[in-house]
Amino acid sequence: MRRTILGATLLMVAFASPVLAQDAAPRQITVTGTGEVAAAPDMATIRLGVTHQAEVAQAAMDATSGAVSRVLERLDALGLEPRDVQTANLILNPLWSGQYSSGEAAPEITGFVASNTIAVRVRALDTLGEVLQAVLEDGANTFDGLQFSMQEPKPLEDEARRKAVEDAMEKAALLAEAAGVTLGPVQSISDHGGGGPVMMEMASARMGSGVPVAAGEVTVSASVSMVFGIAGE
Structure with a gap:
């Protein structure tokens, strides 16, 4: 008899436990x-670059590199620190003729395009317009955006x-x-x-x-x- 009562009590506790746990949530x-x-804002980041096309890959890259060198020299002369100027992208791609034609002739490379993009942080915002004007004068011919931010x-x-x-x-x-x-x-x-x-x-x-x-x-x-x-x- 005692075993029966004890078993029933344990069974009641087992069923009641989830309810008690839920109430205690x-x-x-x-x-x-x-x-x-x-x-x-007190700082701006600009992405600018140079793109040139030529029949020979080396000629396209040389023209692009020469213009970028002038841009970098101008940025240095304007007082921008080396840590604020970084190459962001350097690309050399072929130009194809007949690539999408339906004829039987195979596509041919007719030239090359070289591009060099640099990211520049301008910490003195009062010089931003001058910086943009200067790099355009020295050969920059692509501009990928301008973002304002805070130095701190x-x-x-x-x-x-x-x-x-x-x-x-x-x-x-x-x-x-x-x-x-x-x-x-x-x-x-x-x-x-x-x-x-x-x-x-x-x-x-x-x-x-x-x-x-x-x-x-x-x-x-x-x-x-x-x-x-x-x-x-």
Whole structure:
């Protein structure tokens, strides 16, 4: 008889355990907060280069290399540091004739195109227009883009994270109020990082003499996830 009662008791405990575990699950509010900070940029990165075509590969490469050498010399004369100038791409491709024709004649190489692209960081934005004008005068004939950024982005990133945490806390407080519960302490915080500086607004400003460029503003964003307990019963 005692064995029967003991077996029934264990069976009841086994069935009740999942229910007790479910009831013991923590009561929490989970939210995601975002933050953004805008500031005027203090650095620009430009991608420019030289492309030349010739019947002989060496001639195409020589013409391109000569122009790039002049561009690099001008950048040095303008005070740009070697660490801010880097070769980004160097290409030599054949030019084909009859490559897509439906005839029986085999495609032939009729020439070559050589391209050299360099990435240049300009830390003195007031000279950006002058730099662009100078490299065009010295032979640069391709331009692949211009990006504004910050030399020291960390202070902006830190401020964006503070705003992301404030946003998350405001959301959690609102949710707790709407649900009629009391918001408890922070249980965990997860930093999801954020985007680097991106263009936000354009300002009608001229960056020194030469090619007119508008710097505008850049924004830095951050995102966090926060888990809060629910106080009381």
